[in-house]
Amino acid sequence: MRRIVLIGSGNLAESLACAISKSHAELVQIFARNPRRGPEVARLAGTTWTDDPQRLATADIYLIAVSDRAVGEVAASLSIPETAIVAHTAGSVPIDAIPARFVRRAVFYPLQTFTAGRHVDFNEIPIFLETSTPDFRPELEAFARTLSCTVRYADSAQRAYIHLAGVFACNFANAMYAAGERILSKAGLPYPLIKPLIAETAAKACTATAPSTVQTGPAVRNDTATQARHEALLADDPALQTIYRTISRRIWETSKKI
Structure with a gap:
């Protein structure tokens, strides 16, 4: 059984803590500076919490689940045993953000969007690993497989593309849902009213061999008359009008190549 210390108390930390608590690993402690969230995440996972670096528990793996810009600072500030694996969970942060004094540096990146209080099935989430040396890769992989059925290796360059793809598929897609909401409110x-449409769009994309094969709408048909009417309705929002025009052009240009 691997002993795990989880560092952080944000959305990802909460989901990771709950997943680890149900796995064959032992979550021995949450370390977090947030005096409200730290104890709450520890309670959800049935483990202990501390905000005192001097009381950091001994573990085999230290998972740093903090904001991207804080990874290096947090890792450098803690007295972690040199024999332990120190892994951060950030998709777009290179492995060398962890100080070189940690010989067993790693990345442990779950590709998913996380929200406090919302349950996700970690078994369905791809986890991407990177290690500073191959000697401890099997150990980290064994732990990852206690959480997920899909574990793959991806170096920092590959992971940058994975993270970018996630931004388009998740963050940008959700921003378009929000744009739809604002248009309806006008x-x-x-x-x-558009929730069933959102659900079916996502379901089709997930079951298709490629999302491009199930693309619908005026842009894929090159219906310029409808597009002109839509752009007129967006005359009071030039930024959204530009987004509409750019994405429509992209859909048409890519659909011609299918």
């Missing part, structure tokens, strides 16, 4: 209509 007509005095409620957001729930």
Whole structure:
């Protein structure tokens, strides 16, 4: 059984803590500076919490689940045993953000969006690993496989593309949902009206061999008359009008190549 210390108390830390608590690994401690969230995450995972670096527990693996810009600072500030694996969970941060004094540096990146209080099944989440040397890779992989059925190796360069793909597929897609909500509100209509459309769009993309094969709408048909009417409705929002025009052009250009 691997002993794990989880460093952080944000959305990802909460989901990781709950997943580890149900696995064959032992979550021995949450270390977090947030006096409200730290104890709450520890309670959800049934483990202990501390905000005192001098009381950091001894473990085999230290998972640093903090904001991207804080990874190096947090790792450097803690007295972690040199024999332990020290891994951060950030998709776009290179492995060398962890100070070189830690010989067993790693990345442990779950590709998913996380929200406090929302349950996700870690078994379905791809986890991407990178290690500073190959000698401890099997150990980290064994731990990862207690959480997920999909564990792959990806170096920092590959992971940058994975993270970028996630931004388009998740963050940007959600921003478009929000744009749809705002457009409906201009007509005095409620957001729930497009929820079935959002659900079916995501479901089709997940079951298709490629999302491009299930693309629909005026852009893929090159219906310029409808697009012109839509752009007119966006005349009071030039930024969104530009987004509409750019994405429509992208859909048409890529659909011609299918």
